[in-house]
Amino acid sequence: MKKYAIIVAGGTGKRMGESLPKQFLKLGGTPILIHTLQAFYTADPEIELILTLPQEEIQFWDELNIWHQNYVEHKVVAGGETRFHSVKNALELVDEGLVAVHDGVRPFVSASIINQSFEHAEDKKAVVTAVLMKDSVRQIDNEGKSKNIDRSSLRMIQTPQTFEAKLLKSAYSTDFKPSFTDDASVVEAYGHKITLIDGDYQNIKITTPEDLIIAEALLEAR
Ligand SMILES: Nc1ccn([C@@H]2O[C@H](COP(=O)(O)OP(=O)(O)OP(=O)(O)O)[C@@H](O)[C@H]2O)c(=O)n1
């Protein structure tokens, strides 16, 4: 079955606080996004890669690639206002088969997780990687009071999130809602059950400056 991966990198990285969007920042001397594309190529070179980028960074990305070895073939699509809009744009290039959606800023995704998510999606059609909460969690009510939540009932959701392409395209034919923070939320709102599989604590999303320090350490330890 044909496999696609949409690597979303259309954001500006406000929480990182750098002028250069975080997906282009270097990790071990190589832009984060190049690590992520290589992770998918290593998992399966047959996966067709579609990358979303901010429109104004597409030329910069083309120039960046010329200077870096290990170029991985991919198509580029302009991102949108939110992650939802970026995925929706990329889905225009997806036909039948399976499609994984992955954050460009999760460079430590393992080959085994990528391949498992495709394998499970063949049967379950909507497969999402998740890990157990490590911290205690409290919920705040309207009056500012907090109460403990049973963390065993919670999961931290990661990417890849992998789907039957037809299902994901149909689910994304809706309008944006603020509750659509990932692809699973879009597919669930469309009415399809989400199957969770084990994620990996090393598959961090590089979001704020301390994540870059952790990422350098993870790279060093490999
Ligand atoms: N309009 C957008 C917004 C986000 N993303 C991508 O979705 C992934 C996860 O989003 P996040 O970590 O929130 O990235 P940013 O939106 O760039 O960060 P911030 O919220 O701090 O601005 C990132 O790879 C990001 O580039 C995207 O493709 N299009």
Ligand SMILES: C[C@](O)(CO)[C@H](O)COP(=O)(O)O
């Ligand atoms: C998709 C995601 O990485 C799953 O944890 C997450 O929801 C992205 O959230 P963000 O608000 O774009 O950081």
